[in-house]
Amino acid sequence: MRIALIGQPNCGKSTLFNQVAGYKAETGNFHGTTVTFTESKIRVAGEVVELVDLPGTYTLSGTNPAEAVAQEYLASRAVDIIINVMDASHLAQGLELTLELLPLNKPLILALNMMDEASRLGMKINGPALQEKLGVAVLPLIASKGRGIQNLFVTAKNAAHKGDALHPSDSLQPRDAIHRHSLADELARAIVVQGERHLTWRDRIDDLLLHPVWGYFALLAIMAVFFEIVYGLGSALERPVLTLFDQFSVYLTQHIGISTFWAELLNGLLQGISGGVAIVLPYLIPFLVGLGLMEDIGYLPRIAFLMDGLMHRLGLHGKAIVPFILGYGCNVPAVMSTRILEERQDRFIAAALAVLVPCAARLSVVFGLVAFYIGPLWALGIYLFNILIIALSGRILAYLLPEDTPGLILEMPTYRVPTLRAVVNKAWFRIREFTVEAWPLLIFGSIALSILNYFHVSGIFNMVVRPITWALDLPSEVGVPLIFGVLRKELSLVMLRQAVGVTDFSAALTQIQMVTFSVFVVFYIPCLATLSALRRELGWKTMLAIAGFTVVVALIAALLVRGFGFLV
């Protein structure tokens, strides 16, 4: 049996899915978090059923690729029952999709999610009356707190077994979209009694956070605190753990000797492990927890609202903000989220800019190198410089590929109190991705470099990229880390330690070299996983074009830093 979850963006489908299937689908309090479907087997009252979470779709006739996924899935797969999830506090909007689902003649039930939010807004919803009018089961749900889930799935399973096709009455078959809109509105009016609304901090907080003046101060303060916490926790951990590994490494060389093949290999292994524990994880964990918190609270779209005017002025596409923000976590979902844009050209520009955003992996390079050795303000400077470069690149791309952009249309979600469980699960989901997929690659890369060093062939690699390292006034040994950095961005830093042959970078690189190196790493070719996401979304040619574009941008940006270094 297969159960499909469908609903409009940000109605909590993925939250519901994760509650029953374990954390498998990314969630966040903004629109368009899910852009592809996720399937999982779950157990409902002793029976194993297939559950699928479809991307949020406003309408079945939508045109962007994420919406097409939902339509194609419903059309091509054998779905035994559809659970139409909707935000109970926005019933009129949600029912529009329901009216489109009714004529599909598949078993259907309605889950009115966020009932707590609706009652907070003073809405009394007459579920039985809606059930009567539509002829399908209507069930209340608070997915984030796990309430009503059991009942929902048991009802769904039983309804699927009965397999009754729907026979919606003619009065529920609208002539066209406008008629459907007004019909949904009438339905919602008939079943909702609007009582007194309790104003809380959630209704007041935007007076500050979206204030024309204070809003920007708040944004700066929030970012500064976030940055400070990531740096504070990260560097507090990096120092002692690194010292521990270095002592261990010294101990080993004393007992095994340095120049044997096995000692080199062991050293590479150790570098790979310590790079993960000491340099990457200390920054990654607080960053991902913090990002998850901001996502679930619903602050990110507010940043888009505040920044849209400025970004427009700098040539950045207004709607590219979602991929842009997601990019700070990881470029892969950022590239995938360009699916919420309708035009291919918009997707191209958004993807090309999103891969320039320093992801969590590059964050570890910036923090582990620049913030740690030079100071946190320099790291902040790199982030601001990055935004400037992205804005300029956006301006150039927009000039080369002129288009008439309709501009920003973005739904502002209600603030929500994040649940500890969701934030922890989400951070764990992303950290697990690092430990399972990236870390082995880091260790493998370090060992590979040891072997290259032992046989004295790393010089060949260094020669290949010497034109770049020469132009940037970097030692030729950083060539190998730069090449391997394409596999995973953290590798650049982990391998750099080995390549320059010291554990303390300040002994091998000048401060300006550290900044130049970091800036180049931040911009040049995105990692392998991102490249493959680009290929999937936009094709081989575009992937190569974007990769080439990033190298040019990286060179220019790093040269600017080098030039600046000459001046001071």
Place this chain on the structure above:
Amino acid sequence: MSLLDIKIGKSVKIVGFEGGKGLKTKMTRYGLYPGDIARLLRVAPFHGPVLIEVSGREIALGRGVAANVQVESI
């Protein structure tokens, strides 16, 4: 009169969308139709977007979009 011509806090009725079929399709995709009542909540500085409320939902519209949303007083 467009959404840019009204004062913050004022409610108006959306009467149509200018600027070709593209915008109309996009707006209806987001569930905004002629006949809907919109209230202007905020305007972002630096020539930024406007924030409107339509039947309980808050939606931000960029300047270019808002200028093409035709409204009338109610």
